[in-house]
Amino acid sequence: MAWLDQTGVQWSTDPQVLAEKRLDRSGWEPDGSPAAVVFPRTVADVQAVLKGAQETRTKIVARGAGTALTGATAAGDGVLVLDLSGLNRILDVRPADGVAVVEPGVITANLDRAAAAHGLRYAPDPASLELSTIGGNIATNAGGLRCAKYGVTRDAVLGLDVVLAGGERISTGRATLKGVAGYDLTGLFVGSEGTLGVIVGATLRLRPLPEPTATIAAYYPDVETAAAASVALAEARIQPVLAELLDQATLDAIDPGLRATGSALLIVQTDGGPDEAAHAAEVLAKGATLVQSAGDPAELLKARRQALPSIEKLGRPLIEDIAVPRSRLAEAVRRIGVIAARHDVPICTLAHAGDGNLHPIIVAGAHGEPIPDAATRAADEIFALALELGGTVTGEHGVGVLKRAWLAKEIGPLAHDLQRQIKAVFDPLGILNPGKAI
Amino acid sequence: MAWLDQTGVQWSTDPQVLAEKRLDRSGWEPDGSPAAVVFPRTVADVQAVLKGAQETRTKIVARGAGTALTGATAAGDGVLVLDLSGLNRILDVRPADGVAVVEPGVITANLDRAAAAHGLRYAPDPASLELSTIGGNIATNAGGLRCAKYGVTRDAVLGLDVVLAGGERISTGRATLKGVAGYDLTGLFVGSEGTLGVIVGATLRLRPLPEPTATIAAYYPDVETAAAASVALAEARIQPVLAELLDQATLDAIDPGLRATGSALLIVQTDGGPDEAAHAAEVLAKGATLVQSAGDPAELLKARRQALPSIEKLGRPLIEDIAVPRSRLAEAVRRIGVIAARHDVPICTLAHAGDGNLHPIIVAGAHGEPIPDAATRAADEIFALALELGGTVTGEHGVGVLKRAWLAKEIGPLAHDLQRQIKAVFDPLGILNPGKAI
Structure with a gap:
């Protein structure tokens, strides 16, 4: 991982740091240990790391707080962990527009509190909301308790900034409450568990705080x-x-x-x-x-x-x-x-x-x-x-490692193959969270 | 189009029929006239037509009521119009599950009335709701008046049945209110304006009828x-x-x-x-x-x-x-x-x-x-x-023909190229609604 020095981004191979970033909360243990953990502070840092990773064929596991329950953020032998918890700024809360613009490492409950100061709220409330990050919530399309009425994470995400496997940055979706320009790449990234790109920013819908319950x-x-x-x-x-x-x-x-x-x-x-x-x-x-x-x-x-x-x-x-x-x-x-x-x-x-x-x-x-x-x-x-019973093997936690075989059973070979081809469009070398989700 | 006879599906080259199915409501006029209009009555019919179209490299424009305002369902020289208005059954309304299962040719207002009989409603209400079909609403991700509170079409679509360019049938999404298994193909088809596949069925969310307004x-x-x-x-x-x-x-x-x-x-x-x-x-x-x-x-x-x-x-x-x-x-x-x-x-x-x-x-x-x-x-x-002003060139009508150049400006070359690659995954021969949307 010596190439990381050229990116100028802080990184570590300290065994204790590696051990801290090896597991998520699923209990699933990968083989081996990650090779390094890198701590970007800016979007440009993430771009530099992804560019280097693609050039060196280094496998990347992006993570926020590591609260996944599926093995989605578990990091095994030789991978580079991209710890996004340092990109944790709430960049903008715009009450008149009903939106907030955030970095992925923002703790979900902190965004909700920032919105509450304006009589608004960020509705999705996974049980982990005091620990988990917006970026992780988006990567898993997290649900929660009040989504029965106010929708899951996908319903709250209007647009995303994403760094692609080669380090390029794209914006998807929009800053407006409505919009239908082109295929819904935003929806494709929501729930993709870090396999299509690295989410580095999000424009999120805020809703009026309702009456007390x-x-x-x-x-x-x-x-x-x-x-x-x-x-x-x-x-x-x-x-x-x-x-x-x-x-x-x-x-x-x-x-x-x-x-x-x-x-x-x-x-x-x-x-x-x-x-x-x-x-x-x-x-x-x-x-x-x-x-x-x-x-x-x-x-x-x-x-x-x-x-x-x-x-x-x-x-x-x-x-x-x-x-x-x-x-x-x-x-x-x-x-x-x-x-x-x-x-x-x-x-x-x-x-x-x-x-x-x-x-x-x-x-x-x-x-x-x-x-x-x-x-x-x-x-x-x-x-x-x-x-x-006509249901699904995952309502809100995602597929990760633990449910890959069941995903194939649920969606069938044809849809599974389409998903693999979509993965290949975004990540032709397969460096992003390999072996996860699809 | 003699190959259509082998499908057993009713079709027509009557000039008056062709003229009726040539335009949508945008006012945009394509060059020439469609070669034929085919009237499937079942999903198997659609599969047979798509299979034949792929084999003969026949270009397909799927349409419901033709109420698009963008040229999305305009059909020019030599194309085959796939008229889905005959697949118009409400297959199931399940109040306990909060869902309805419909064919694409159902008129949107008819579904809403069927739901109302159970104290429920189908929330999206484009101005065209007494004319336009659910399939067309899904293809454009139609909005409406009450989507300010109750969401656009995408928010109401839980799962889809889709016939792919080669005639294969897939199911996307789910029959449950929540689910995160795999990439969101449902969201990808919603708003794709007939360029990725032909929607032949939808599982839709119904909501409790609210208090009178x-x-x-x-x-x-x-x-x-x-x-x-x-x-x-x-x-x-x-x-x-x-x-x-x-x-x-x-x-x-x-x-x-x-x-x-x-x-x-x-x-x-x-x-x-x-x-x-x-x-x-x-x-x-x-x-x-x-x-x-x-x-x-x-x-x-x-x-x-x-x-x-x-x-x-x-x-x-x-x-x-x-x-x-x-x-x-x-x-x-x-x-x-x-x-x-x-x-x-x-x-x-x-x-x-x-x-x-x-x-x-x-x-x-x-x-x-x-x-x-x-x-x-x-x-x-x-x-x-x-x-x-930080907005989008289309809030709810879509891109069609009229806004293709503006789409490229809005989303940028990198996202545009990704969209083209996704199109190629689903429709490698480019037979589905060519020259539209992306």
Whole structure:
């Protein structure tokens, strides 16, 4: 990597730095260790690194905070890690235009706070929002809780600045709220997991801060009734901001005493005003064993917040991520329970019920131990179930390394081949995040 | 086109049929006449035609209702017109899933009515919605009035069935509300104007029907004050469903007597309930010469509805379509007025103010006469203005034939070359809508 000296960009081969940048949060371990980590501070730095990488055929793994759950930012033998966390400026917040212009290393929650100072907000809110970066959110097309009403990352990205594999810089999309000039390269980069180019800037849509939300927690005797309640909201013309479903295994992990209250919990927030909130409470009451709507919203959301930490106490969590048509949600949760019993591995399921997006969390043995085969087999059955129910193997986390085989099954050989040809257009030498996504 | 007989699909070379399918609504005339029109009734029909077309190197122009305003569906010398209006079934409306599955020839308003029967709606509402088809809306990524709040066509398309240039069929995207498996081919086809493949099916997002709207019509002494009022709405955290701006030239065309009331009209609809409506009326009152909010919404919207018919009485309308950052809206309208004066051609400007999307309508001589050079020069200056203000040459109508040169200027040679390479991946022989879009 001596060529990096010619770029003038700071870089390191310190073993501790390499170890820090080798993994993401998926638990997946690549073979070997990256060769170096480079720390660009400007777009020109990124261009110089990419130009040198193409000339020397050096493989690049771009990363922000490394919060991917799929192996997408894991960096193995000999690759160069491009750490974009130093490009972290919010360049512009323009309330009159409803847009912000940012560098990729901006922490998502920081952008949202900057927007809030103007009565606006950046809507996408992945669970990692206090850690993860806008660039990473764009690379994975991150979802979140309130995307049920306000859309996923793709819906918030108007335009991008991208450095291509050879170091050239292009702008895609637009600075306006609307625009249809040419093929949608912006949409192509969103969710491409660093395989088509390196995102070095983004123009993002900000939305008016809505009214404060009302929060309702409703317990049900079974997951079918809970899922039906979430569908009934839509049928009552209510668009909740979030609708989070916790299954019995999750409730048991939080507090076995909750079983007396119900076997499934649905937590709903609305922001359409008091009439909508009252209407939602009425709809959710049908078949419920307990409905709580008074008091501190944070308290009502407590079970959702406690879910992952509680599950982590049971062992090492593999956080899966499938989506099904909303009407199949209850069936999906039930059958995940059957899969758990068959393989004798605990699986706790959380779902963004408004979207039909489930996170079955497989407790895969003790922390630090190898992942048991039974857990891997259960995960495969969950993916097969998603496809059988007309769904997808990834609702919002992406493909990374862990779901490459399943991607091929989901989209079919013809679409897969088209995707490979698109990859070849943008990265003919295959230096960008090789072995990931497609 | 004798090979068409082998496909078993109905086709015609009747001169009257050819004449009917030769033009779209742009006024642009291609050289010559199409060779034939083919009328598929099934996806297999489309596959058979595309396979034969690839084998015989026959150029294809797919069309629905032919309402494009850009020449995108104009069909010249020797091409085969693929008329998709016969694939017009709404295959499924699934309220619990929040989706509909349709064929491309479905009239957009018919889908919206089918959804309304379930308390839902299909949100995108291009002005042509009673004529234009879903397939055409997808091919151009059509906008509309209420997309200010509910998004453009792209935001409503979850998955597509597409027949590729060689006749193979692929599915893109998903049947679920969320999904991130692989590159976003769905987004690539949306807005590709028939140049990458033929859309033969779509899975579309339906949304809960909102509360009835409140409508407010506010007149202002000048366009700056009107534009400032539309920005003030966003700053007051109000997200209007629509915010339509009419400039003085447009008001003059409707009724010169309106000049006594004001020089710019802003019509706003909200659907967030009575509190939001009252708040919006209060915000819009600032600087207004007249605010009307009581009475029949249709009456309050009358001026907007009368605008195009009134302008058509002045002569042949060229409907342009640029978008600028919302803060530059007033400047754009003012400078379009200067362009009109310089070239001595009437230009009436309507704008979707919430999006910064302007439709300057150039009155280009008498109906049926050749378009005067002055009108063409004025249009070019309007496109240059859009780019100078940080905007785009097309907000929602697309590129077609008329804006190809401007597309290259807007996106730059590098992005343009990438787009050409993507085109070559999907259509290596260049048989799909040649000479259009990119």
